[in-house]
Amino acid sequence: MYFDPEVSQSYSTAREETERLWQESMTDKDDSIATAAAGGMMYILHGGDGGKNSNHHNI
Protein backbone atom coordinates (compact mmCIF):
# COMPACT_ATOMS: atom_id res chain seq x y z
CA MET A 1 0.00 0.00 0.00
CA TYR A 2 1.50 3.27 -1.08
CA PHE A 3 -0.24 6.61 -1.38
CA ASP A 4 0.71 9.16 -3.94
CA PRO A 5 2.10 11.97 -1.74
CA GLU A 6 0.74 14.64 -4.06
CA VAL A 7 -2.76 13.25 -3.71
CA SER A 8 -2.66 12.68 0.04
CA GLN A 9 -1.29 16.16 0.76
CA SER A 10 -3.62 17.83 -1.69
CA TYR A 11 -6.73 16.30 -0.20
CA SER A 12 -6.45 18.05 3.15
CA THR A 13 -5.65 21.34 1.44
CA ALA A 14 -8.59 21.00 -0.96
CA ARG A 15 -10.90 20.08 1.90
CA GLU A 16 -9.90 23.13 3.94
CA GLU A 17 -10.22 25.38 0.91
CA THR A 18 -13.65 23.93 0.19
CA GLU A 19 -14.83 24.64 3.72
CA ARG A 20 -13.54 28.20 3.53
CA LEU A 21 -15.23 28.89 0.18
CA TRP A 22 -18.44 27.34 1.42
CA GLN A 23 -18.51 29.60 4.46
CA GLU A 24 -17.87 32.59 2.21
CA SER A 25 -20.74 31.67 -0.10
CA MET A 26 -23.04 31.24 2.90
CA THR A 27 -22.01 34.63 4.23
CA ASP A 28 -22.61 36.25 0.85
CA LYS A 29 -25.90 34.37 0.50
CA ASP A 30 -24.90 33.16 -2.93
CA ASP A 31 -27.88 31.38 -4.49
CA SER A 32 -26.41 30.56 -7.90
CA ILE A 33 -26.80 27.19 -9.57
CA ALA A 34 -23.11 26.47 -9.13
CA THR A 35 -23.36 27.01 -5.39
CA ALA A 36 -26.43 24.79 -5.22
CA ALA A 37 -24.53 22.06 -7.06
CA ALA A 38 -21.58 22.58 -4.74
CA GLY A 39 -23.93 22.18 -1.80
CA GLY A 40 -25.02 18.81 -3.10
CA MET A 41 -21.42 17.79 -3.51
CA MET A 42 -20.63 19.01 0.01
CA TYR A 43 -23.42 16.82 1.36
CA ILE A 44 -21.90 13.77 -0.34
CA LEU A 45 -18.36 14.71 0.61
CA HIS A 46 -19.34 14.88 4.26
CA GLY A 47 -20.78 11.40 4.13
CA GLY A 48 -24.42 12.43 4.01
CA ASP A 49 -24.82 13.74 7.54
CA GLY A 50 -22.80 16.91 7.51
CA GLY A 51 -19.73 15.05 8.72
CA LYS A 52 -20.99 14.87 12.30
CA ASN A 53 -21.31 11.14 12.71
CA SER A 54 -19.43 9.72 9.77
CA ASN A 55 -15.78 8.91 9.29
CA HIS A 56 -16.42 7.09 6.06
CA HIS A 57 -14.23 9.39 4.01
CA ASN A 58 -11.71 10.26 6.69
CA ILE A 59 -8.74 8.33 5.36
Add this chain to the structure above:
Amino acid sequence: MVVLLSRTKMEILTTGVYSSAIYPSGENTLQRKMIRRTPSAPKLAQSRKRPTIGVPRHPVARSDPRLDNATTERWGITFISDDTFRKVLTSYIVWDQPCWEIFDIDDFCEAVSGKTSELASKLLVMVVLAYGLVRTLAQQYWQ
Protein backbone atom coordinates in the same frame (compact mmCIF):
# COMPACT_ATOMS: atom_id res chain seq x y z
CA MET B 1 3.97 -42.29 -24.88
CA VAL B 2 3.90 -39.89 -27.78
CA VAL B 3 3.43 -36.20 -27.14
CA LEU B 4 2.69 -33.94 -30.02
CA LEU B 5 3.32 -30.27 -29.40
CA SER B 6 3.24 -27.35 -31.74
CA ARG B 7 6.44 -25.47 -32.43
CA THR B 8 5.24 -22.40 -30.55
CA LYS B 9 4.21 -24.36 -27.50
CA MET B 10 7.50 -26.24 -27.51
CA GLU B 11 9.41 -22.98 -27.61
CA ILE B 12 7.41 -21.67 -24.70
CA LEU B 13 8.09 -24.81 -22.71
CA THR B 14 11.81 -24.90 -23.41
CA THR B 15 12.38 -21.23 -22.74
CA GLY B 16 9.97 -21.08 -19.84
CA VAL B 17 9.11 -17.48 -20.56
CA TYR B 18 5.37 -17.93 -20.53
CA SER B 19 5.21 -21.10 -18.48
CA SER B 20 3.96 -19.38 -15.34
CA ALA B 21 1.24 -17.61 -17.28
CA ILE B 22 -0.04 -20.75 -19.01
CA TYR B 23 0.47 -23.20 -16.18
CA PRO B 24 0.36 -20.99 -13.07
CA SER B 25 -0.17 -23.71 -10.52
CA GLY B 26 2.06 -26.30 -12.14
CA GLU B 27 -0.38 -29.19 -11.91
CA ASN B 28 0.77 -30.58 -15.22
CA THR B 29 3.75 -32.68 -14.19
CA LEU B 30 4.78 -33.33 -17.79
CA GLN B 31 5.32 -29.63 -18.40
CA ARG B 32 7.23 -29.22 -15.15
CA LYS B 33 9.61 -32.05 -16.05
CA MET B 34 10.26 -30.59 -19.47
CA ILE B 35 11.04 -27.20 -17.94
CA ARG B 36 13.49 -28.73 -15.48
CA ARG B 37 15.26 -30.74 -18.16
CA THR B 38 16.24 -27.79 -20.28
CA PRO B 39 19.43 -26.09 -19.06
CA SER B 40 18.32 -22.62 -20.15
CA ALA B 41 14.96 -22.75 -18.36
CA PRO B 42 14.64 -20.59 -15.26
CA LYS B 43 13.72 -22.02 -11.90
CA LEU B 44 10.03 -22.36 -11.24
CA ALA B 45 10.09 -19.90 -8.38
CA GLN B 46 11.92 -17.43 -10.57
CA SER B 47 9.50 -17.82 -13.45
CA ARG B 48 6.55 -17.25 -11.13
CA LYS B 49 8.03 -14.14 -9.55
CA ARG B 50 5.75 -11.16 -9.99
CA PRO B 51 6.97 -7.61 -10.39
CA THR B 52 6.74 -5.45 -7.29
CA ILE B 53 3.91 -2.95 -7.37
CA GLY B 54 5.26 0.22 -5.85
CA VAL B 55 3.89 2.96 -8.01
CA PRO B 56 0.45 4.24 -7.01
CA ARG B 57 -2.12 4.27 -9.74
CA HIS B 58 -4.88 6.72 -10.37
CA PRO B 59 -8.44 5.53 -10.94
CA VAL B 60 -8.13 6.67 -14.55
CA ALA B 61 -5.27 6.16 -16.97
CA ARG B 62 -5.82 9.30 -19.00
CA SER B 63 -7.76 12.48 -18.54
CA ASP B 64 -11.00 13.38 -20.25
CA PRO B 65 -10.35 15.18 -23.57
CA ARG B 66 -12.93 17.80 -22.59
CA LEU B 67 -10.54 18.86 -19.84
CA ASP B 68 -7.51 19.36 -22.07
CA ASN B 69 -7.65 23.12 -21.63
CA ALA B 70 -8.29 22.96 -17.90
CA THR B 71 -5.52 24.45 -15.83
CA THR B 72 -5.10 24.95 -12.11
CA GLU B 73 -3.84 28.47 -12.64
CA ARG B 74 -7.26 29.58 -13.89
CA TRP B 75 -8.81 28.61 -10.56
CA GLY B 76 -5.99 29.72 -8.32
CA ILE B 77 -5.07 26.21 -7.30
CA THR B 78 -1.39 25.90 -6.46
CA PHE B 79 -1.14 22.66 -4.51
CA ILE B 80 -1.62 20.21 -7.38
CA SER B 81 -0.23 19.76 -10.88
CA ASP B 82 -2.30 20.22 -14.02
CA ASP B 83 -2.02 16.56 -14.99
CA THR B 84 -3.19 15.30 -11.60
CA PHE B 85 -5.92 17.95 -11.57
CA ARG B 86 -7.31 16.65 -14.86
CA LYS B 87 -7.04 13.01 -13.81
CA VAL B 88 -8.78 13.60 -10.49
CA LEU B 89 -11.65 15.44 -12.17
CA THR B 90 -11.83 12.68 -14.77
CA SER B 91 -12.07 10.06 -12.04
CA TYR B 92 -15.14 11.88 -10.73
CA ILE B 93 -16.62 12.05 -14.24
CA VAL B 94 -16.01 8.37 -14.88
CA TRP B 95 -16.79 6.77 -11.53
CA ASP B 96 -19.10 9.07 -9.57
CA GLN B 97 -20.96 11.38 -11.92
CA PRO B 98 -23.12 8.54 -13.35
CA CYS B 99 -24.20 7.75 -9.78
CA TRP B 100 -24.96 11.24 -8.44
CA GLU B 101 -25.74 13.39 -11.51
CA ILE B 102 -25.99 16.54 -9.43
CA PHE B 103 -25.08 18.84 -12.32
CA ASP B 104 -24.60 18.61 -16.06
CA ILE B 105 -21.13 17.32 -16.72
CA ASP B 106 -20.75 18.95 -20.15
CA ASP B 107 -21.45 22.35 -18.65
CA PHE B 108 -19.02 21.60 -15.86
CA CYS B 109 -16.25 20.63 -18.29
CA GLU B 110 -16.80 23.84 -20.22
CA ALA B 111 -16.70 25.82 -17.00
CA VAL B 112 -13.46 24.18 -15.86
CA SER B 113 -11.91 24.79 -19.27
CA GLY B 114 -12.63 28.50 -19.03
CA LYS B 115 -15.71 28.80 -21.21
CA THR B 116 -18.72 30.79 -20.10
CA SER B 117 -21.02 28.61 -18.05
CA GLU B 118 -23.36 28.97 -15.13
CA LEU B 119 -21.36 26.29 -13.33
CA ALA B 120 -18.18 28.38 -13.39
CA SER B 121 -17.50 28.53 -9.69
CA LYS B 122 -14.31 28.03 -7.75
CA LEU B 123 -16.31 26.46 -4.95
CA LEU B 124 -17.77 23.83 -7.26
CA VAL B 125 -14.41 23.06 -8.83
CA MET B 126 -12.79 22.78 -5.42
CA VAL B 127 -15.44 20.50 -3.95
CA VAL B 128 -15.32 18.19 -6.98
CA LEU B 129 -11.54 18.18 -6.71
CA ALA B 130 -11.70 17.30 -3.00
CA TYR B 131 -14.19 14.52 -3.70
CA GLY B 132 -12.04 13.16 -6.54
CA LEU B 133 -8.95 13.28 -4.36
CA VAL B 134 -10.51 11.28 -1.55
CA ARG B 135 -11.79 8.75 -4.05
CA THR B 136 -8.29 8.50 -5.52
CA LEU B 137 -6.92 7.86 -2.04
CA ALA B 138 -9.54 5.17 -1.48
CA GLN B 139 -8.56 3.56 -4.77
CA GLN B 140 -4.89 3.53 -3.81
CA TYR B 141 -5.76 2.08 -0.38
CA TRP B 142 -6.92 -1.17 -1.96
CA GLN B 143 -3.91 -1.61 -4.25
